[in-house]
Amino acid sequence: MSLPVKTGLPDQMQLDGDFIVRWSAVDPTTGDDVSGVVITEASVYGEVTGDSTGADSGPFMLVPGPGA
């Protein structure tokens, strides 16, 4: 296992229904997909602003609003 890698993500980018989030592994030279790479534990954490029915949710945290 290598050390974790990280990079930026657009701030306040809202993803709506039927949008697709894709985790890929691309060849550094050609940009083509590299076969044989397996994705596990993929997750998206953020503010849910729509109906989450149908979204597969793991452990989550609700942030109480003012006065809660």
Add this chain to the structure above:
Amino acid sequence: VPPEKQIIPLGSADAPASWTLPPAFSIIPEVVYAMYDGSGAAGDYIPTLEIISDSGHVIGKIPMDNSVAAGSSVEATWAPFLRSGGGGGAAFSGLKFAHMAGENSTFADTGSNLAFVDLTSPSLVTNDTTTFSATTSGGVGVLSINAVGSYALFGSVNFDTATVPAAGSFVQTFMTGGAIGAEWIEAGYYGQWAKFSGTDWEAGATFASLAFVESPSHPPPQFIFLQAGQNAGHAVVMNGYLTCIALGTSLPV
């Protein structure tokens, strides 16, 4: 305040692995994560996040800065305001640099003198022989910068005298460019100057200069000279070192 949730949409899937958001679902991602198991990877790879709109058009592809070697696994995180750094990717190789060294042992030993350090061609060490090369100008070895851009220059000269110079003597070192007087190097030269008394002097003292140069209008190549001066009144041997790092193509000077 909208609730914050962690969505875990996939179990284990071959890359590229996609998650299509439910029709009425919206989320503003704060962190996107995945574990990349590359034990069976066919080659080196870059973990990449793709966002595709509901019309099927790619909004963006966000690759990590470094590639992962075939057979290696890595945890990948995307989040606003994160920058790459550390990590298990390829070795750092982003900056272009050049280093040269030379000597001047013919300094006159009287009065105030100024001389070039002859940067020798064999001393050139660089990771980009297109951008940097060694050449001579006026019989003096110089560094040639062969591409438009902004560069940081670090120069140092070691002054070695056999005896302690007189009080009030000075030594100085600075770098000059082949287009002095033009805008290629603003103000012509940058340097560092030091004055010392006899008791403060130590043989082998080193003075460094730092300069930022840019070539907005003068075409390359441009030559960088390493110069030094003294009025120490004694024979001086100068050993000089010049390092140049390419910073980019549009930095203001």
